Amino acid sequence: QVQLVQSGGGLVQAGGSLRLSCAASGTTFSIYPVYWYRQAPGRQREFVAHITGYGSTNYADSVKGRFTISRDDAKNTVSLQMNTLKPEDTAIYYCHYRSDWGQGTQVTVSS
Numbered sequence: 001q002v003q004l005v006q007s008g009g010g011l012v013q014a015g016g017s018l019r020l021s022c023a024a025s026g027t028t029f030s031i032y033p034v035y036w037y038r039q040a041p042g043r044q045r046e047f048v049a050h051i052t053g054y055g056s057t058n059y060a061d062s063v064k065g066r067f068t069i070s071r072d073d074a075k076n077t078v079s080l081q082m083n084t085l086k087p088e089d090t091a092i093y094y095c096h097y098r099s100d101w102g103q104g105t106q107v108t109v110s111s
Contacts, residue, residue, distance in 0.1 A: 003025045012110070016085050019079060022095030031054075036096070066083050067083070092106055
């Protein structure tokens with residue numbers, strides 16, 4: 001059974017940093033991309049970033065230059081480093097791999 005277990009997140013002031021992690025069990029992050037999405041209250045889930053099995057990355061314009069996605073194949077983990085956080089980054093963040101989703105992690109940025 002595939003599980004994506006997320007950790008990190010929490011409450012931070014604007015301008016601060018947080019790091020999210022997504023650890024996989026029952027599967028191995030390989031050639032397929034791993035995604036981060038987020039969903040703010042009253043809004044649709046939106047793409048944040050992804051990283052391919054070859055290490056190529058892509059970011060939403062709203063987070064470009066502030067967020068960094070990375071992968072650690074030895075730990076079967078993908079992380080999202082979030083810097084210079086803004087109140088509009090407040091959302092539940094989800095990792096996504098193939099057909100599976102993490103449980104979601106709340107990120108709250110206070111102004």
